[in-house]
Amino acid sequence: MLDPDRCRVARLSRDARFDGRFFVGVTTTGIYCRPICPARPPRDDNVRYFPSAVSAAQAGFRPCLRCRPDSAPDSPAWHGNHTTLRRALRLIDEGALSQASLGALCERLGIGERYLRLLFQQHLGVSPKAYALHRQCLFAKQLLHQSALPVADIAYASGFTSLRRFNDAFRRQVGHAPRELRRTPGPPSQDLTLTLAYRPPYAWEWLRDFLAERRIDTLEWEDERHYGRYIQWGAARGHFTAKHLPERSCFRVTLTLDDLGALSPVVRNIRRVLDLDADTTLIEAQLQKMLPEAFPLVEGLRLPGLWSPFEAGVRAVLGQQVSVSAAQRHTTRLVEALGEPTAEGGHHFPTAARIAASDLTFLRMPQARRDCLRGLAQAECEQRLEDDPRCWTTLKGIGPWSADYAALRGTSHPDIWLGGDLGVKRALAALDTLEPDLAAPWRSYLTLQLWSR
Template identity: 60%
Template sequence: MPITTPAMPPSLDPEHCRVARMARDARFDGRFFVAVVTTGIYCRPICPAPAPHERNVRYYASALEAASAGFRPCLRCRPDSAPGSPAWQGTDTTLRRALRLIDEGALSTGNMTQLADRLGIGERHLRGLFQRRFGVSPKAYALHRQCLFAKQLLHQTRLPITQIAFASGFSSVRRFNDTFRQRIGLAPRDIRRQHADNKDTQQSMQLTLSYRPPYAWQTYRNFMRKRAIAGLEWVEENAVGRHFLWAGTSGHFTAHHQPQRHAFRVELALDDLRQLAPVVANIRRILDLDADCELIEQHLATNQTHLPLLNGLRLPGTWSPFEAMIRAVLGQQVSLIAARRLTQQLVNALGQPAPANGRHFPGAEAIAGSDLTFLGMPGRRRQTLIDVARASLEGNHDFLNVSGIGPWTRDYARLRGDSNPDVWLTGDAGLRRALKQWPDLDAEQAAPWRSYLLMQLWSLEDERPHETQ
């Protein structure tokens, strides 16, 4: 593909990009990419290779734009490992959801019409969103993401190439080889020959997932530790992990924080590697690795000038919207300690066995088929749990018509289960206490990142007895 040099997107200031790449500033990792016309390669701004002359450099807002212009990814800094989610994702809800569904395999297992229907928009509108933002179709974006994920697996694991093809969403090895060679510029085996020192097996592997610094690890860890369910989740000094179920397959992961590398080393075991890409995407969401904290905090500081901000605060995710909703209902009108006890009882009674005497979080069928009398809570709330499970089995994942689900419960589930960046929990007890210190705070000005303002206010509270799971 011939290399083209279109005009730089107006959102990128060439002088700022030059300074950032010369400093190899990790805070800009993934916010733009550096293409070199003399080599035909594009890099992350933190690439350790000698910096090229500015006259030979072009800047792109995404790896997709650099690839579409004919550049191939650097094998040294590996753009496939860069944090995702540039700043605009906080403001474009439909596009953000479309990208998440594609990363979860929506176009590998379905088609454009089905994706548009899930988004509640027309197929023409969906194509227009991608053309305006990336200059390519949703399918082209999906193929690009699949190739970058496959490249990451080729670099970081010793999985057989056949397994990598299926794990990255391709239906055949031939299709994988042709598409990979076209978009990356190398055959999969060429990369594998250069990186063959990992000792992973088909079921177990290690991956490195990067983020933009800073990362308020201690705050994240403490939040998760207070809510961890024995047998299901574990929280260590520098790691978090859990057992999980995803699309009929089971697995577990442990994410070890490596602040010196601005990354997590993730030990992951999975029964069916065809689910690997969406599982990794969900782990990234749970850890909130793609947040641009510097941008978010700058926005919050501009609009909430007197609020002390904790740098690098993340949204602590829960594995799924269903689990988040169940845990939110269990935490209604009780203390955090009581909510954790009820959740533990539910997992012990209905959760499927997992390796090492662990348990999985109960599925909708298990909860819908139980009377839940073993839970020490009002019958009306037990019925709400059952109704949530039945709604999930019927495909109603918004739980809009479930009795006992009010705005607070639904929004909390969106915060933890969807990692929605713009949730404001009006009526939350911990938030009300924090707002007494900041009576002039205007949450509307924090949009589209009100969830991060909420976490900032919660972090100011040492004790939050009415928080939920």
């Protein structure tokens, strides 16, 4: 349960660290807001607090048009502490319920419909379909505010197959017709520009330098305030560039995609790659308790995500027993040799099918490592790879370090401890004692703090 006194102090102070951790419903207006809303604060007896935007909407409140709750960072409370729930949320965010039935989703999860509904009621207070519909409508609202896309294209990009159903659902969820929220449209453009918020602080310089050291020139680009890359999601192809705006606690993302049906999961994945939903204040408070007082934490440290678990696995194999610069050279050769060329002269990351079909003799490495890469790619082609890369150790040549590295960067798993990593070992040597288990469930962030030493 939310503590009303703490929520009251947070909303009156408009503390950005609480943005997305709870939402404020105003009974006199029927509107729900973020705690950082610039509107005049309502009286305490006219306020209700909710742990998530969807729970506020289900209680009959509609989103504020000033602070736009759809743009708030997600609260960790949404994910709960159950692995099945986390996987269900990820699949729904990728469009599982807009493309198939609840029964099909449960079959993928290996559980019954009744149990899934129970998980959602316990952790979110809503049904899976209500959660999915609310997420679709909030994403559509974001596109209505921030893009010049036609309403029909927004409906498709949000996972609706019928414009009429989109209009009905949007009116029920948001309280307005889609065209009522339509900003004055500009000229049609192939590029979309979206604003993705986070909770400060955000250690952008550290993340930028980490990514720059491992950058593949024909795949990625970065400078003082930008990071971008070519991307693929199923059959969709495109690219994005994210510009850091620290004064607004957000990234402005310019995105080009040739299939708008993949837009919602692509935007969700960009959020994951940049680790925009982490509550680093909470994480670092726990890490500081188990680290020596003299240990300087990097405030706002984020997980440096890669676009997919498969790409992270390939990079992990290429980085086995070599330096970061050597791993970068291997990956560059792989991308330039097997990556799909782009119209701009770059390359997409190679598909599993192209890696599996190649003899990889252009890579200067032991044959056993080439065989490991081909085995990983073949398993991906045959859909034999588990969702959790930590299970990939059954594949020949994939050890615990490679599997954990793929989980940390490919799925942004928050609780990966790379105790066998050389950089971590060096940092540990300078500390008297350290019990990594005390950092759970944030051991990935502990690993990064030690890498930053």
